[in-house]
Amino acid sequence: MKFPTNELPQIEFKLNEPLSKYTFTKTGGNADTLAFPKTRQELVDIVNTARKNDIKITILGNASNLIIKDGGIRGVVIILPNFKNITINAGDVTAEAGATIIDTTIAAQKAGLTGMEFAAGIPGSIGGAVFMNAGAYGGEITDIFQSAEVLLPDGTIENFDHQAMKFAYRHSIIQENGGIVISATFKLAAGEKPKIQAEMDRLNDLRRSKQPLEYPSCGSVFKRPTGHFTGPLIIKAGLQGKIIGGAQVSMKHAGFIVNINHATATDYLDLIHFIQKTIKEKYDIDLQTEVRIIGEDKKVGEVRANS
The missing domain is CATH 3.30.43.10 (Uridine Diphospho-n-acetylenolpyruvylglucosamine Reductase, domain 2)
Known part of the structure; x- marks a missing residue:
C-alpha cells in the first residue's frame, strides 16, 4: 500500500x-x-x-x-534535515537528530566543552550516531551519551537514559525497538578552546591522510574482528584495489570501498561478499559488516534511477 x-x-x-x-x-x-x-x-x-x-x-x-x-x-x-538545532546548557550539548556530528563537535568546541573531539570528522547525523553507537579514534557515543528523546512505533515519545540504550559495539536498543531518535544530549567537560580545536584538527588531518575522502564511499565497511584489524587483513589477502563493477577496495584504506565509476549498490554488495568469502577461506575469519544495508534487491527487468 x-x-x-x-x-x-x-x-x-x-x-x-x-x-x-x-x-x-x-x-x-x-x-x-x-x-x-x-x-x-x-x-x-x-x-x-x-x-x-x-x-x-x-x-x-x-x-x-x-x-x-x-x-x-x-x-x-x-x-530529518529540518531537525538540526543544537543547544548548550552548562556542560550539556543537546542536538536534534538531523544535526550533523561535525556541526555538533564544532558547537561544543565554541562553548569550550571537551570530550567529543573523537567525533569531529564523522560525517553522519546525531540520530544515526546514537542508532549505531558511532565511534572513531578510541571514542564512542556511549562515552559521552546522557539521554535521548525517542519516538516509539506506537507514536509516544519517551526519554531514554544511558542504561536504557543498551550500547554495545556499533549497537544500541534503537536497532531493536523501531524507535526514532528525535534528539540526544551529551555530557561534556569544561576545557580550553585552543586545545580542543587542536585535537579536532589533529584527528581531521589524520582522517584526511588515511581515508579516501576524495571518492564516494559508505565509510568503514566491516566491524573489527577480534584480534585483527580489517584493513591489514584485506591487504594480506591481496584484495586491496579489487574492483567489481564500479566499486573498488580503496587503495588508500583497504577497510573502505569507494565508488570509482558509477557503481551500483549491487556492485558494493558483490564486492563485500567477495571479501567476506575470501577472508573466510584464507583465514577462517567471519567479517561482519559495520555498514548498514537496507532496501530491496532489484527485480529482473526493473529500471530504477541511480544518479
Missing part, C-alpha cells in the same frame, strides 16, 4: 525519489515515498498514519555509513 500523502498535505513528500541523491555512495534505488517533516508533530503524524495503514517506516540519517539496495525502499522513508 502506498503512503496516503493526501492525509498530511502540510508535509513535504517526494514520490518515487532516487535515494542515490542522498547517500554518500551515490547509489541506491528509489523510495516509494520520501518524507521531510519540519516539526515533531509532523513526525508523529507520519508515524501514526503509517501505523494506521500498516506501512513500513524507514529512517535515513545522513546516509554516510549506509548502503541502500538497487531495488529501493517500499513504504515511507523519513529524512
Whole structure:
C-alpha cells in the first residue's frame, strides 16, 4: 500500500525519489515515498498514519555509513534535515537528530566543552550516531551519551537514559525497538578552546591522510574482528584495489570501498561478499559488516534511477 500523502498535505513528500541523491555512495534505488517533516508533530503524524495503514517506516540519517539496495525502499522513508538545532546548557550539548556530528563537535568546541573531539570528522547525523553507537579514534557515543528523546512505533515519545540504550559495539536498543531518535544530549567537560580545536584538527588531518575522502564511499565497511584489524587483513589477502563493477577496495584504506565509476549498490554488495568469502577461506575469519544495508534487491527487468 502506498503512503496516503493526501492525509498530511502540510508535509513535504517526494514520490518515487532516487535515494542515490542522498547517500554518500551515490547509489541506491528509489523510495516509494520520501518524507521531510519540519516539526515533531509532523513526525508523529507520519508515524501514526503509517501505523494506521500498516506501512513500513524507514529512517535515513545522513546516509554516510549506509548502503541502500538497487531495488529501493517500499513504504515511507523519513529524512530529518529540518531537525538540526543544537543547544548548550552548562556542560550539556543537546542536538536534534538531523544535526550533523561535525556541526555538533564544532558547537561544543565554541562553548569550550571537551570530550567529543573523537567525533569531529564523522560525517553522519546525531540520530544515526546514537542508532549505531558511532565511534572513531578510541571514542564512542556511549562515552559521552546522557539521554535521548525517542519516538516509539506506537507514536509516544519517551526519554531514554544511558542504561536504557543498551550500547554495545556499533549497537544500541534503537536497532531493536523501531524507535526514532528525535534528539540526544551529551555530557561534556569544561576545557580550553585552543586545545580542543587542536585535537579536532589533529584527528581531521589524520582522517584526511588515511581515508579516501576524495571518492564516494559508505565509510568503514566491516566491524573489527577480534584480534585483527580489517584493513591489514584485506591487504594480506591481496584484495586491496579489487574492483567489481564500479566499486573498488580503496587503495588508500583497504577497510573502505569507494565508488570509482558509477557503481551500483549491487556492485558494493558483490564486492563485500567477495571479501567476506575470501577472508573466510584464507583465514577462517567471519567479517561482519559495520555498514548498514537496507532496501530491496532489484527485480529482473526493473529500471530504477541511480544518479
